[in-house]
Amino acid sequence: MIQILADYWRPFLYSDGMRASGLVVTLWLLACALALGFVAAIPLACARVSKNRWLSTPVRLYTYVFRGTPLYVQLLLLYTGMYSLEFVRSQSLLEAFFRSGFNCAILAFALNTCAYTTEIFAGAIRSTPYGEVEAARAYGMSTFTVYRRVILPSALRRALPLYSNEVILMLHATTVAFTATVPDILKVARDANSATYQSFDSFGLAALIYLAVSFVLIGAFRRAEKRWLGYLGTSRR
Numbered sequence: 001m002i003q004i005l006a007d008y009w010r011p012f013l014y015s016d017g018m019r020a021s022g023l024v025v026t027l028w029l030l031a032c033a034l035a036l037g038f039v040a041a042i043p044l045a046c047a048r049v050s051k052n053r054w055l056s057t058p059v060r061l062y063t064y065v066f067r068g069t070p071l072y073v074q075l076l077l078l079y080t081g082m083y084s085l086e087f088v089r090s091q092s093l094l095e096a097f098f099r100s101g102f103n104c105a106i107l108a109f110a111l112n113t114c115a116y117t118t119e120i121f122a123g124a125i126r127s128t129p130y131g132e133v134e135a136a137r138a139y140g141m142s143t144f145t146v147y148r149r150v151i152l153p154s155a156l157r158r159a160l161p162l163y164s165n166e167v168i169l170m171l172h173a174t175t176v177a178f179t180a181t182v183p184d185i186l187k188v189a190r191d192a193n194s195a196t197y198q199s200f201d202s203f204g205l206a207a208l209i210y211l212a213v214s215f216v217l218i219g220a221f222r223r224a225e226k227r228w229l230g231y232l233g234t235s236r237r
Contacts, residue, residue, distance in 0.1 A: 012188050012209065022188035023209060029102075029174050029184065033109030034167060040114045045121035045155075046147060059118065066115035072176045074112060079104040079180045101180030109177075113170045120162045124155035157228045164221035168214055175210075185209055 012022050020028070047055040048063070066074065079101055088094045097103050128151050136150045178187040189206035193199050 012185065012205065020183075022183060022185040023213075025182060026171075026174050026177075026184040027213070029105060029109060029177055029182070030167075030171055032106045033113055033170060033174075036106070036110035037113035037117050040110070041117035041121055042152065044114065044118040045125055046152075048118055048122040049125050063115040063118050066112050067119070071108065071112050071173050072179065075105060075108040075176055075179055078108050101177075101182050105174075105177045105180045105182050109170065109173065112173070113166060116166050116169075117163065120159050120166060121155060123162075124159035125151055127158065128154055160221065160225050160229060164218070164225075167217055167221070171210065171213060171217065 044059050044062075048059045050056045078098070082088050082104075083095075083098045088098055132150055132154060133146060136146045141149065174184060175186045177184045178190060181187075185206050189202045192205075193202040196202065
């Protein structure tokens with residue numbers, strides 16, 4: 001493993017002006033997917049818990065499809081399937097977007113994590129104490145204001161433990177990005193294995209990097225839970 005690290009530490013860890021390292025690419029994929037998924041999941045979660053079926057049914061169908069199919073298949077459909085469509089190739093913007101493996105990977109990851117995050121946030125919204133909502137309405141707040149000032153802040157805090165699990169799972173899911181020729185950590189490990197035939201060392205080093213990133217993320221979420229969930233006495237120790 002020391003020899004692999006000596007020969008491939010730059011592709012794994014170091015970015016120069018010409019090329020990003022596997023670690024940077026993986027973290028960028030993760031950050032973009034989580035940011036897009038988080039922003040989209042908040043309004044979708046509100047629609048998911050709505051009593052209006054015209055709002056809740058499309059969201060339910062979307063989350064069912066993306067949670068019920070493998071992420072690997074979703075990535076293949078976006079990366080190879082979409083580009084094979086004549087409509088996509090005839091539109092310059094769509095053709096340029098779906099020709100990029102990196103764009104397809106971010107879109108697939110964002111849609112996938114958004115589906116899971118939507119259900120997480122919807123469950124947290126449903127579990128909001130009824131008394132908090134009634135108190136807000138007693139002050140004359142509109143439905144939008146109740147969601148903005150009471151329901152969503154409370155629900156997002158209580159969703160932290162489950163959402164932290166989704167973040168870690170999405171980090172692990174980025175390993176399929178190599179399918180779209182994205183040079184992430186696993187792609188570098190596969191290249192090292194192909195060049196040296198030292199499978200255990202190549203993939204073992206990749207596993208250690210993923211483990212280190214997971215450790216940092218878990219630590220950050222635990223600090224967040226202690227800060228925002230301490231009053232509930234439910235933060236993990």
